[in-house]
Amino acid sequence: MVNKTIKSVLYLTIFLINFSTLAHDYSEVWEKGYKSTVVVLPTWPGYNKPGFGAPAGIAPAGTGFYLSLDTKEKMTNYILTAAHVIKNAKIVEIKDYNNKSELVDVVLTDFKTDIAILKSKTKGQSIRVASKKIKYGNEVCLIGNSFGIGQSLSCGIVSGLNRTKLGFNPIEDFIQTDASVNPGASGAPLLNNDGELVGMVDAIYTKEADIDAGVNFAIDIKLIQNFLYKYSSHIR
Numbered sequence: 001m002v003n004k005t006i007k008s009v010l011y012l013t014i015f016l017i018n019f020s021t022l023a024h025d026y027s028e029v030w031e032k033g034y035k036s037t038v039v040v041l042p043t044w045p046g047y048n049k050p051g052f053g054a055p056a057g058i059a060p061a062g063t064g065f066y067l068s069l070d071t072k073e074k075m076t077n078y079i080l081t082a083a084h085v086i087k088n089a090k091i092v093e094i095k096d097y098n099n100k101s102e103l104v105d106v107v108l109t110d111f112k113t114d115i116a117i118l119k120s121k122t123k124g125q126s127i128r129v130a131s132k133k134i135k136y137g138n139e140v141c142l143i144g145n146s147f148g149i150g151q152s153l154s155c156g157i158v159s160g161l162n163r164t165k166l167g168f169n170p171i172e173d174f175i176q177t178d179a180s181v182n183p184g185a186s187g188a189p190l191l192n193n194d195g196e197l198v199g200m201v202d203a204i205y206t207k208e209a210d211i212d213a214g215v216n217f218a219i220d221i222k223l224i225q226n227f228l229y230k231y232s233s234h235i236r
Contacts, residue, residue, distance in 0.1 A: 029141045030153050032195025033065075036127040037143045037151055038096050040064045040081050040118075040187060042089035061148040062086070063188040064094065066124035067197070069228055069235060075123040078235050080224070081187035082202050083109045083116040092118060097151065108234050112170045114202055115219065115227050116187075117235060127189055129221060130196035134158055139193050140177055142201050142218070144185030154180040156214075163217060168203045174217040175199045181216035190218040197221055 040062040047059045062085030068076035079094065086092050086106060095101050107117040134140070141155040156179030163174035175190065181204050190199035199218030206213040228235065 026141050026155050029191050029195045033143050033191050035097050035125045036066045038064045038094040039145045040085055041093040042086045043091040044088040045090055061145055061184050062186045063145045065189040066126050068126040076126045077119050077123050079118040081116050083111050083114045085186050086116055108231055113227055114169045128196045130192050130198045134198045140179055141191050142179055142188045144188030146182035146185045148184045173220040173223040175220050177216050178214040
């Protein structure tokens with residue numbers, strides 16, 4: 001009887017360890033999203049902020065991702081990013097997952113929603129839009145360029161939905177998450193467990209310093225889609 005009890009406890013322990021490992025394995029999210037994500041490097045005339053270690057004119061980097069209006073289209077020239085990343089830029093450069101650089105065109109910038117569209121000469125892998133609604137407590141991840149050190153993955157949960165009137169943008173519909181967000185991750189894709197797009201990283205809620213405080217916001221995919229359809233004539 002004692003041996004059976006010990007065996008049962010061991011089996012249960014092994015099961016729980018395996019389940020925990022599977023529940024927190026985000027490698028598939030990375031595999032499905034990293035090829036669609038790019039580093040965004042804007043150059044602003046006269047920009048010269050100390051502490052970033054970059055030549056005058058080179059503004060802090062951001063993030064972007066390839067996205068197509070056509071859900072069946074796997075490759076596209078269009079890249080989404082946060083408008084504030086490129087707000088004064090005369091030159092915008094991107095680096096893809098292979099560290100290949102390219103100058104891109106700014107197609108559209110909208111500061112009401114803080115969404116911008118870029119266009120590259122070479123096509124990139126379009127990220128897949130989520131078919132299911134995100135819920136409170138769902139796990140989410142972002143692939144961003146935090147502190148300009150290159151693509152990195154951070155994960156957390158959905159802490160809130162439909163956040164508005166926070167004072168970041170005139171038009172807001174945010175997903176709140178505790179997934180780590182730091183400067184350079186603006187414009188990063190927020191992904192569900194299937195590696196599908198649910199939002200775009202936009203803001204950090206902090207009063208003391210411009211670093212992650214665990215209360216971060218991504219523009220909801222619904223607002224992104226409404227924006228894209230409204231300006232669809234610009235991206236055909």
